[in-house]
Amino acid sequence: MPVTIRDVARASGVHISTVSRTFSAPHLVNPETRVRVLACAEDLGYRPNRAARALITGRTHNIGLIIADIANPFFPPLIKAAESQARHRDYHVFVADTNEDAAAEEELVHALAKQVDGVLLCSPRMSNSLIEQLSREVPLVVVNRQLAGLPCVLMDVGQGARSAIEHLAGLGHREIALLGGPRGSWTSREIRRAAGAAARTAGAELTVLGPNPPTEHGGLAQAEQVRRAGVSAVLAYNDLMAIGLLEGLDALGVAVPQEVSVVGVDDISLSRLTRPKLTTVATPTAAAGRTAVDMLLQHDTDLPRTGRAGGAGTTVGVRRTTAQVMLQTELVIRDSTGPGPYAGRERPGATAEGPGPHRRADPGGPRVAAGDVVAS
Amino acid sequence: MPVTIRDVARASGVHISTVSRTFSAPHLVNPETRVRVLACAEDLGYRPNRAARALITGRTHNIGLIIADIANPFFPPLIKAAESQARHRDYHVFVADTNEDAAAEEELVHALAKQVDGVLLCSPRMSNSLIEQLSREVPLVVVNRQLAGLPCVLMDVGQGARSAIEHLAGLGHREIALLGGPRGSWTSREIRRAAGAAARTAGAELTVLGPNPPTEHGGLAQAEQVRRAGVSAVLAYNDLMAIGLLEGLDALGVAVPQEVSVVGVDDISLSRLTRPKLTTVATPTAAAGRTAVDMLLQHDTDLPRTGRAGGAGTTVGVRRTTAQVMLQTELVIRDSTGPGPYAGRERPGATAEGPGPHRRADPGGPRVAAGDVVAS
């Protein structure tokens, strides 16, 4: 039933190889013939079978997107942007959800490897060494994880965390808690590192609570601890946890920002909808998706091929660049942060308001500066 | 570089067809041979190439998921559930976003047709006749659209809208507005139909505002109209619009629920986070995703094959069932609805609180009754 290259050949009175050329190397075919073939193809509704084509060219024109948790509102904008970018380049996208599970990630890379030209690993939970190993099986681009020798798309959450801490310190907070993210998260470590350093500089004390699941519930569950810790401000690993914390504090009768200030990370769309509206570090998710796809498909000419073109037994020259792109983040100040117990008093070191890209509230325009290529 | 069936055959000293059988019909191969082959395969890290297999079997073990807007929080839980269900059955999932565009939907079905065993069309914007036509190209299951002759997964938003109107009428609201959804949406028509009927029965007047884009902005943009319309309650096409409306009303200084009550549809996770918390019609999104995949893969034995098995020129007996499943919805009453101007007064027809599945607030357990098979 489905129409094949042979049907088109028959209808247009040429050999199948001519039809093939019409689609994959049109300049090699007589214009008149081309027109005729194209007309017949159109007529019959012919579309080349990509799987069959892949078998011989070694290029599937598919990519894989491996996501820790599709339902986490951080990811859909990334998926959407990546898919859109891929489709513009005539690629189709497999999406798979790992439920934050490292083993599932590994299995998925194996399973997808033969069907795709490359895989985007988003916020992986696997070990670095495993990722490196898998990258020998299929081209990988890693999002939200820094790995020497592999192409990575990073968001500068370190800078973001620093801005957040400086913002809090500037408001007069000296005892600050950090709600850590999940184990195995590069982002979480990065935030912790930068927040710790910034706190030291600002003369504030940072208490780390966690690791926690990166969910609303993860934040909610720490509300009690936060109160006990006696801090006046909290930086959460992500907005979801911050929002959960907001709920938890509300339930405990702790007023935000009067008694405790809360800052999140990501600026997911909900963050403008909570009461109080959440102060957060905006993260360029869509840009990350687009960039990652671009990096994966950069030289879509020299992705690996299994076809004969490479010569028997020869490993084809896969010129893999390992550029790492760092995307800017930005602190968006809303209503969940306010003056702390030391407001107005002099503060050791630092100026009234720390450096770094801050912004008072909204609207929705593009907030992402172009990424810096950090290495290549 | 990638290891093929031939490598395994060589390593285990058997013919490639034996290796093939080991994977696709293990019972036809001598247990000892099987063990040996399996061991070699494991050793070499062999995985059958699905694309090559598909070429001859006609079964790709892939499905397509076509989504109006991945960033709309209604969809991620559906995608997640569908992907998970598919993977349990050893299928991989292509996800594509149409940006609410009918033409993109059509193009995607064509483009994906050859690479998948079936496609899930989620909240399509295409015409019924086009969908029917496309269903001859590739097996389709339609979510959120009723179409005679095609397998559909529906959510009973009609019942939901009815419950919502009855709830509002019971609270003493007589002038109610309906914020319509996007053109081409079955759900929107269905809500409108049922809400209209319920309003008539309850002796209330329903003003329809729209169509609107199914986004926060769509709701926000109607806040002024809502105030002008002089209604005391609003039912919105979905939670996103309801939330936008909440913001808009807040900006206009209109108190919810004191001056205007607001009800949404979907119960997306944000709905518990707004202030006031949103009263809404909960929609079993995850169940819909799972169910749709199950329906698509129901007889995964008699999905169409292009292989020789069907005999030359014979259309293979695709036994397509056209079961339609209707999933229950449930009104979840939170804080965005309150007494209306006619509260306490007698009301024409109806009892104090209309029938239908209501519920006062949360928690998160399963709320979905098993679907009713409406037809087959």
Place this chain on the structure above:
DNA sequence: TTGAAAGCGCTAACAC
């Protein structure tokens, strides 16, 4: 510029 032929990795008759 076009056709003939080989073959990508795999499965499915059919022999043995």
Place this chain on the structure above:
DNA sequence: GTGTTAGCGCTTTCAA
């Protein structure tokens, strides 16, 4: 129970 063979739909030398 296993090997032989043909061929899925397509691309790509190689000759003509």
